[in-house]
Amino acid sequence: xxxxxxxPRHLVRRRGQEARLRCSPMKxxxxxxxxxxxxEEGLKFMVYLQKENIIDESGMPKERFSAEFPKEGxxxxxxxxxxxxDSAAYFCASSPPGGREQFFGPxxxxxxx
Amino acid sequence: xxxxxxxxxxxTLSEEAFLTINxxxxxxxxxxxxxxxxxxxxxxxxxxxxxxxxxxxxNKGFEATYRKETTSFHxxxxxxxxxxxxxxxxxxxxxxxxxxxxxLTFGQGTILTVHP
Numbered sequence: 330x331x332x333x334x335x336x337p338r339h340l341v342r343r344r345g346q347e348a349r350l351r352c353s354p355m356k357x358x359x360x361x362x363x364x365x366x367x368x369e370e371g372l373k374f375m376v377y378l379q380k381e382n383i384i385d386e387s388g389m390p391k392e393r394f395s396a397e398f399p400k401e402g403x404x405x406x407x408x409x410x411x412x413x414x415d416s417a418a419y420f421c422a423s424s425p426p427g428g429r430e431q432f433f434g435p436x437x438x439x440x441x442x
Numbered sequence: 443x444x445x446x447x448x449x450x451x452x453x454t455l456s457e458e459a460f461l462t463i464n465x466x467x468x469x470x471x472x473x474x475x476x477x478x479x480x481x482x483x484x485x486x487x488x489x490x491x492x493x494x495x496x497x498x499x500x501n502k503g504f505e506a507t508y509r510k511e512t513t514s515f516h517x518x519x520x521x522x523x524x525x526x527x528x529x530x531x532x533x534x535x536x537x538x539x540x541x542x543x544x545x546l547t548f549g550q551g552t553i554l555t556v557h558p
Contacts, residue, residue, distance in 0.1 A: 374545035429474045433485040
């Protein structure tokens, strides 16, 4: 049973470009969570999605960030017009329906030049 | 809102020493509590968990007991190894509504370095 998959593992963008981060949850998991880890800090919650629904986006910046989890395909975290402050590790986690435990992917490390 | 506070790091120990990393929490409901470990350049791995008061989670020699009266979930290991060097995160999860659990709230992480 493959774990949570994220790609790319490393992403370099110039200021003003768009970043798209992908997350494929574990088989049978319909809940996806995105977290951001800034350098020397802990993980901060961004958004919680179920298939085709955003359940909690209380941690998402109001502008430039969006997330989706379509009926088919991976979850996507999209950052438009990236700035240097967006440089961080972005982690995706998944859980089964009703599950307390979240399983994490290896992360995507975004560097904005 | 929910919050988790971990002891300040970094923590440096010699091999076979006793480890304690303190964790206290604030939550409005009845959270589940977790310890995650992160090795350099990797994602988080669940180390252990406890879902109700007085539960003890244990794994790979690590233990933590859910203490509701002191709102704590301290991590302990009797004899650490060099391979335990990593960052340790305490976290809680509360119900999002219905039967599903929502976001994890993390502490700031504690860097552990174990020397031979």
